[in-house]
Structures are given as C-alpha cells and as structure tokens.
Amino acid sequence: MNWFALRQHRKQLLIFGILLVIYAAFVIPTGLHFWHVYQHTVADCAQNPANPTCGDLSTSSLFPTTLDRILTGLIPSAVIFLPIILGVFWGAPFLAKEYGEGTNSLAWTQSVSRRKWLTVKLVWMLAATLVLTAAFATLITWWSKTTNALDMDRFSNGNEFGIQGVVPVAIGLFVVSWGILFGAWFRKVMVAVGVTLVLFVAVSHIVIPNLVRPNYMKPVSVTAPFGPRQDDAGSEIPQGAWITSNTIYDSNGHAVLGDIFPAAPPQCQKVIQQATSGTTNDHGTIRKAVPAPNGEDPIAECLDKAGWHQVTTYQPAYRYWDFQWIETGIYLALAALAIGATYWLVLKRDA
Amino acid sequence: MGAAVIQTKGLGKRYGSFWALENCNISVPAGSVSALVGPNGAGKSTLLKILVGLNRASAGQGEVLGKAPAQEESFLSDIGYLAQEIPLYKNLNAADHIKMGAHLNKRFDKEFMQKRLKDLQIPLDRPVGKLSGGQRAQVALALALAKKPKLLLLDEPVAALDPLARHDFLSSLAQAVADGGLTVVMSSHLLADLERVSDHVIVLAAGKTQLCDEIETVLNEHKLLVGPRQNKIPEDDFAIIHETHTIRQSTLLVHLKKGAKVPNGWQQHEPNIEEIILAYMGQAKEGGEK
Incomplete structure (x- = not known):
C-alpha cells in the first residue's frame, strides 16, 4: 500500500519538490543580500547617525528599487498562497478524483481494507504537506529576518504572522485536510476546490486573524491623554507589539465611535469651527483635520482638558511565540476534525 | 454444481x-x-x-x-x-x-x-x-x-x-x-x-428477483403453450409468466409446477432462454404498472 500511495501521487510530489527548489533559488541569494545590506547600513548609521536615511529605516526605504519591491512582495506572497495551492492541487482531488473516476471501487476491492487504504494514503499526504510547508516556512522565516528587523511587524502584520514560524505549517495541514474532506464529501474535484478556496479565505484571512487571534491572551491596555502625537503614543507601546485596538473615550467614559467632531463637548465646538474652517466634510482624525503650522493642536488640547482620553490595547512582542503555538493548536485541531470526518464519510458511506 | x-x-x-x-x-x-x-x-x-x-x-x-x-x-x-x-x-x-x-x-x-x-x-x-x-x-x-x-x-x-x-x-x-x-x-x-x-x-x-435458477432447470420447467383462445385459464399445473391472445388462439409462457404435466388441449413448444427471460422482465413491468 505504501508503494501504491507514493506511485499514485508521485507526480504531484515531484512538481512541488521542484517548486521548492525554485523558491529556494530565489530566497537564499536575496535573503543573504538583503541581510548584508541591512547589516552594512546599521554599521554605517552607528558611525554617522546624522545620515538622513538612518532616521527612518524600513524595508521600503532601504530597498527602494522596482526589483527590490517585486522581490519583497513576491517572496512572502508565495507562502501566503502555498496552503491554498496545496489545498487545491493536493487536498481537494485526493479523494474526489477517486470517487469521480470510480477508481475507489477498484482500490476497495483489492485485498486491503478501506480503513488501511485511507490511513496509508492520508499519512503520506499529510506527511508530505508537513515537510513541504515546513521547508517553505523555514526559508521564509530565515529570509524575513531583515524585514523583521526593519519593520518589526512579524506580529502585527497578519500576513507576516501567517507565513513565519510554525503557523504556516499548521495552515497547510488545515487547508489540505479540509480539501480532502470536501473531496470525500462532494466527490467532485471542482466543487471541492471551490469550497476549499472559500474556506481558506474565510478562516485564514478573515475570521482567525481578525476575530480570533486578538483574543488568545488578554491584551495590555494603556491609557493616554487625548491627542498625543503619533510618536508620543508610540513611545508608550513597546517595539514590535501588535496594537489590537485604539479607542477614544469622553469624560464620562463612553467610547466615541465614528466622527469625533460632532461628539465633542460644546466648549470645544468653537475651537473645532476655527481650526477646521473651510473643511466641512471631516471624517479623519483630528491631527489630519487640523493644519497646525506651529505644531500646536488646539482641538486636541481642548478635548484633553474636557477629560477625553484614549485607550490603546496591544499584545506585547514577547507573546509572539505563545500566539504562534496557540494558533498552531487551533489549526491542527481543525485539521484533525476534518480528518475524522473524512474517515467517517469514507468508511460509512457507499462507494 | x-x-x-x-x-x-x-x-x-x-x-x-x-x-x-x-x-x-x-x-x-x-x-x-x-x-x-x-x-x-x-x-x-x-x-x-x-x-x-x-x-x-x-x-x-x-x-x-x-x-x-x-x-x-x-x-x-x-x-x-x-x-x-x-x-x-x-x-x-x-x-x-x-x-x-x-x-x-x-x-x-x-x-x-x-x-x-x-x-x-x-x-x-x-x-x-x-x-x-x-x-x-x-x-x-x-x-x-x-x-x-x-x-x-x-x-x-x-x-x-x-x-x-x-x-x-x-x-x-x-x-x-x-x-x-x-x-x-x-x-x-x-x-x-x-x-x-x-x-x-x-x-x-423492478428491484425484485424474478427468477434465479440453473439455465437447464429453467428450460425444463418452462413451456410455451399454444391453444384455442381461452378467457379463463386454470393455473393448477403452471403459473403463467406471459400470455398473448389473438381472436382464435392463446399463447402462454408458463412455469410448470413441480411434477406437473402440461394438460391436454395445448400444443407444447420449448422456449429458448431469451424468450423466458424477456417474459419475466415483461411480467415485472406489467406488475410495476398495475
């Protein structure tokens, strides 16, 4: 059965093996180059802090050429899409193709029990998924050390969180497992592919990053007087943290949602009128709305005096690995659910 | 066997x-x-x-x-x-x-x-x-x-x-x-x-077994009977699988009961297996339509 499982999926495995080699051929040289440039710049800036580029180091400022942009865009994207590509090419057809072409009834009438047939095939498929996603994840995690150091966003950027560390491996197993389940369920490759796509986008790009991930641990909360400039607020929040919310409260402790100007207390309305004259359609923040030639912000000062304040919640950077493992656990649990359901469908339903 | x-x-x-x-x-x-x-x-x-x-x-x-x-x-x-x-x-x-x-x-x-x-x-x-x-x-x-x-x-x-x-x-x-x-x-x-x-x-x-036997036995037990037209045919010695009637004559494909003989007044023919199978399938169809 081992021989057969491998023979059957030989081509799929080979193609993705080749893709991995091609990917490595891009990632390893660019990773080395980017890291070298970064190290060099940091060393330079230590000697000449006055150099203008040293003030605001980021991936886009350090690697500004078109080629740099393409590489820094495409290299992470490949791993963002890897789970769904595997879900589509490995997961969904895995059983749907057998059902669709009737080869399941060929396989199930050899002298191998259906359970053993499914188990051996699943073990190889999931092991291949594990190895492949782990290889891609290792490459991109290593490659990202430059961008991580520059942008400090591996935690706060949802895409970065999903492609580095252990989470991408778990996402790969999750998508492939559900692709397999949908294949056994609908028995048509195209339907299974479609549903797997929808699931991937919904779970891995909408529900988990936005609704679930922020709640793994209770966020740290800091209260600041209203209207601190961006930098001031930033200074209270440690580097690399993931800011999960930023809410403005009025003097009564009620959250101010939406437009702040109409909600401002009466004593500030006049200030607002003066400071925003000519702009009637203001939906932005106060800083944006107010031209402040002398750096003063009269509206913010007024609101601050009126007792307004803002509360920022964040997940500190040191929780990164806790979050990685928690999310890995969630994806693996979802994958296990799909595998269990697949067993049930294959063993209980008619051929 | x-x-x-x-x-x-x-x-x-x-x-x-x-x-x-x-x-x-x-x-x-x-x-x-x-x-x-x-x-x-x-x-x-x-x-x-x-x-x-x-x-x-x-x-x-x-x-x-x-x-x-x-x-x-x-x-x-x-x-x-x-x-x-x-x-x-x-x-x-x-x-x-x-x-x-x-x-x-x-x-x-x-x-x-x-x-x-x-x-x-x-x-x-x-x-x-x-x-x-x-x-x-x-x-x-x-x-x-x-x-x-x-x-x-x-x-x-x-x-x-x-x-x-x-x-x-x-x-x-x-x-x-x-x-x-x-x-x-x-x-x-x-x-x-x-x-x-x-x-x-x-x-x-029609989802049901109509016949299940060795072909030799099936051939031995089934006869094609031709005789003058009769409206009411007694089924003492055989079961009628298929019947066709013209004005003058009746043609029956019958399954003889164990040890029974074809009663007098019928001309007896040996049907082939194809005829017998078709008769059974036709019977099931009529049964389904009733």
Missing part, C-alpha cells in the same frame, strides 16, 4: 424513499457462471455492489463465500470485482497496475497477468487511459483474475465494447472459468452474450 457461494435473504437497498433493490433472494452455486439480467435500473449494479462490500444493504442479509460482505482483507481477498465503468488509474500504465495488484493482494499472480496481457498484445508501458476500451477491459479483467478470486463479480463488463472486443473478453472469461475453482456472476442486458457463457441465470426487474 456445488454449495451456494452467494446466498441472500430479503436483501434490499433504499435510496431515500426509493427501493433500488427489494426483497432480493438469490442463491448462486459454486462453479457456476451466473448471468444477472434485467432492464436498466433493475438494481443489478446495486446488488453486485452490496455483494462485494462496496455498498451497505438497507434490509435483509447476504452471505458471500460464507461471510457477510465487509471492507476487510479477509473478505475481499477471495473476491474479484469489475465495476461498470471499468475503472483503472488512467495515468498509470498496465505494468504499474500489475505492481499495484501485487502490492495490494497477497495471492496476486504477477506472471499470469503479464503473460495474459502479452498474449493479448496489450502494451505494458502505455498509460491505460490511452488504450482502447477493449484493451482496458482486458487489463481490468486480467487484474481481477490475477487476484485468484474464488468469486468474480462483473458489472456489465462488455456493455461498452464493440462486438470483436466483446467476443475476446467473453472468451477470456470462459477460459478462466474452464481453468476451474471460479464462480462468476456477470450482469448484462445483452442476453445473447450471456447465453454463450452462463449456466445459471438471475432475472432482476
């Missing part, structure tokens, strides 16, 4: 509220080649799939080679099955299928299958998806036979084949049966083909 290899009692399969197979009682003796016939949708495929353990019965029991059909090695290793679509792995070649058979079956006879395909001049190195329908059917049959099964279940294996390929296929099958130790159940709606190779017949129509 030996003891029953297949024995079913009240076997049924329901899809939603529709019974694809209902109260099916058949018995297939060891060493026979049984023709499973019936119109499309009669439940032939369903019955075979239940017998081979691919589908589960909704009612009744079936016993195959003394075991209840199961998805277990101990049951599957003695059974060969060829599904209607003749499924093979299209991208794999015949040599890969031989290897597959050897890996997935303990008693698989590699040399037999290699020799057989060589004799049939089927290329071993070409993906089976690129072979002709007849060649694919031969690969599938060779695969099923190389497993050395005690019972071979074939679901309309010749339906999609041209007459020559059909002839070759049935010859291969007949040869395998002649080699001994094999019981075959083969479904088809091509009666003439079955007549050539089978010695036992099961007629399935």
